[in-house]
Amino acid sequence: MSATLSTPVPPPDVAGEPLELRRDKGTPRFGVGRTLRYAALIFGIVIVLIPVYVLLVTSFKGPGDASPVRAWNLPQIWTLENWKEAWTALSPSLWRTFQMVIPASIIAAFLGSMNGFVLSRWSFRGANTVFALILFGMFIPYQAVMIPLLQIFLDAGIPSGVPSLILLHVIYGIPITTLIFRNYYQTIPHELVEAGRVDGAGMLRTYWSIILPISIPSFVVVLIWQFTNAWNDFLFAVFFSNNQNGPVTLALNNLANGALLQDYGVSMAGALLASLPTLIVYIILGKYFVGGLMSGSVKG
Structure with missing residues (x-):
């Protein structure tokens, strides 16, 4: 005797309709x-x-x-003169800021990626201590080390402006980038690394051929984070640059405070120009930011 297989149907209620198919027509759409x-x-x-x-x-x-x-009223006469004046004052510093934040973000991201890979997949004696010391750099206030740090840069002969700011943002970006990449790499199946070892790949080959191609989500998170922090930095700009070689935050401060009579229109246009690059970055890559950040939050 053969039995006929059928899809089970939910039991009907007293109205004759299946319970999970019946909709309460009296429930409002928006509670x-x-x-x-x-x-x-x-x-x-x-x-x-x-x-x-x-x-x-x-x-x-x-x-x-x-x-x-x-302040709350619309302009009586709409004018673009404020934007032209702000662009004239800020355009050189905007270009210098791009020269600073792009290499600082990329270098810090790659250094953090390599540190995170080594600390998560290649265990060695004292690895946890090294990781703790790296994270300790996140909790050191900039103000506490600014004077000795400036003296070190002067003694080393590092030029002020873009070179000094690149080095500073790379150094101070390593702790947070290492943390993000280490957490992300701990979610990667251990079999991937073991498969590389079986095929004869060493540490660098495994990182370059196996780990790096699947690290795009974390790279997006780190690049957005580093780009925004470096772009908005003002404290390092004050100590390690001047009006001629500094970033846009320093130029914007000079634009707002450089005249005896405050020109609010130019200051507001300059503030919008200075914030526009970070806004564009978040608009383009913002949807990947949360996903990349959460991809490394399962383990840590």
Whole structure:
């Protein structure tokens, strides 16, 4: 005797419909909880966008129109002179900032990747101590070491400006990049590394041919993190550069405080120009940032 196989059907309720297929037609589409969540979300968005609105509208106002009293009003006459003046003042420092943040981010990312691989997959005596010492660098305040650090750079003859800032951001970026990559590499199956060893690959070959190609998510996270930190840095710029060779944060400070009569329109346009590159980076790569950050959070 052969039995006929059939897909089980959920038991019907008293109305004759399966329980999991019946929809409660009396339940509102948006409950109180969901409505409150959306209201809180909209409120938060408005709070965040209020400063952006003031920045934007003020950047298009003339000298007589840009004042704290009229901060919330739209421009009486829309003008682009503030943007032209801000671009003229900031364009050289913008180019120097790109020259600084791009190599600093890439170098710190690769050094952190190699450190994370060694500390997560190639165990040696004292590995945990080395990792703890590297992480200790994350908790040293910049202000506590600024004077001796400046003296070391002067004694070593390292030029001020872009070269000094690149080296500083690479050094101070190694702890956080090592942490991110180490956590990510611990989630990679150990069989991948063992397969490379069986095929005769050494540590460098395993890293270059097996680990590096699958490290894109963590590289996205690290590059965004390093790019943003280096771009927005002001303390290092004050100590290790000047108006002629410094980054855009230093030039923006001079633009805002360089005149006896504050020109709010130019200052607002300059602030938007200075923040535009980081905004573009987050818009383009932001969707990969959270995914790459969470990919290394399973183990650590």
